[in-house]
Amino acid sequence: MLIELAVGDAYGAGFEYAPPEFVTAHNTLRGYVQHPTHLGIRPGAYTDDTQMTLAVAELMVAGDPWTPANLADRFVAAFARDPREGYAGRFHDFLLTVADGADFLRRIRPESDKSGAAMRAAPIGLLPTVADVLHHARVQAAVTHDTPDGIAAAQAAALAVYYTHNDLGPLPEIGAWIAGQVPGDWARPWRGKVGSKGRMSVAAALTALAGSTSASELLRRCVAFTGDVDTVATIALAAAARSAQVTPDLPPALVETLENGRYGRDYLAELNTRLLG
Structure with missing residues (x-):
């Protein structure tokens, strides 16, 4: 699961808010592409979506208490050991100056309804019950996105993994099932450009x-x-990585050229094994 989501993140990073004609021309899956303006993110490198997911997964496998303080510690540590582009500008600057998790919690203003809490919620969907997923997603979301929409988006993203991991039904019904657990019109098909809101x-x-x-x-x-x-x-x-209904056919060109530094592809695979174990 962690490698697949990192591939999605790294591939998508080449197209984030890019002009539609650029997306149409280059969305071929033949390889990673250089974003036309975000030149600090090299092709094949993942962004904050994966890095913050790692922080969540690492806390889960460590088995430490699921508290705002421990989550904040993990978010700070993940960035400090491997600073990278891809974060929202103000949050990136915040992480450059924050000392530790306690400092993070003292200074953060968790008023956003954007996608930051949803993008990192996937590992939570592996927990054993819906109640567990909803609780853990809410706690982690509230650290940075303590708004009704920020929390709901994180819960819905985590429940998507829960649905596929437990094979609860056909994929076309995933939105309707989530709508039965978290308020929102999750079954309505999305059309057009995706904005910054988590929902x-x-x-x-x-x-x-x-x-x-x-x-x-x-x-x-x-x-x-x-x-x-x-x-x-x-x-x-x-x-999708946890669904038997989705053929796992990501192009080898994307998997094999995903970044593989200290916290790259091999680290993701090892952490994924521990997470699923």
């Missing part, structure tokens, strides 16, 4: 999931929306 990214991811039977088809659909497509692909590919 938008999750709705687009669920729409792409409901209409896809293979991982490669899913990734192309996510990017074709245009807009915040790296987050859409991160959420969708994480859920």
Whole structure:
């Protein structure tokens, strides 16, 4: 799951808010592309979506208490050990100056309804019950996105993984099932460009999931929306990776050239094994 979501993140990063004609021309899955303006993110590198997901997954496998303080510690540590582009500008600057998790919590203003809490929620969907998923998603979301929409988007993203991981039904029904657990019109098909709000990214991811039977088809659909497509692909590919209904056919060119530094592809694979174990 972690490699698939990182591939979605890294591939989508080349197209995030890029002009539609650029997306149409280059969304071929033949390889990673250089974003036309975000030149600090090299092709094949993942962004904040994956890095913050790692922080969540690492806390889960460590088995430490699920508290805002421990989550904040993990968010700070993940960035400090491997600073990278891709974060929203103000939050990136915040992470450059924050000392530790306690400092993070003292200074953060968790008033956003954007997609930051949803993009990192996938590992939570592996927990054993819906109640567990809803609780853990709410706690982690509230650290940075303590708003009704920010929390609901994170819960819906985590429940997408829960639905596929437990094979609860056909993929076209995933949105309707989530709507029965979290307030929101999650079954309505998303159309057009995806904005920065968390609900938008999750709705687009669920729409792409409901209409896809293979991982490669899913990734192309996510990017074709245009807009915040790296987050859409991160959420969708994480859920698809746990579904027996989705053929795992991501192109080897994308998997093999995903970044593989200290916290790259091999680290993701090892952490994924521990997470699923």
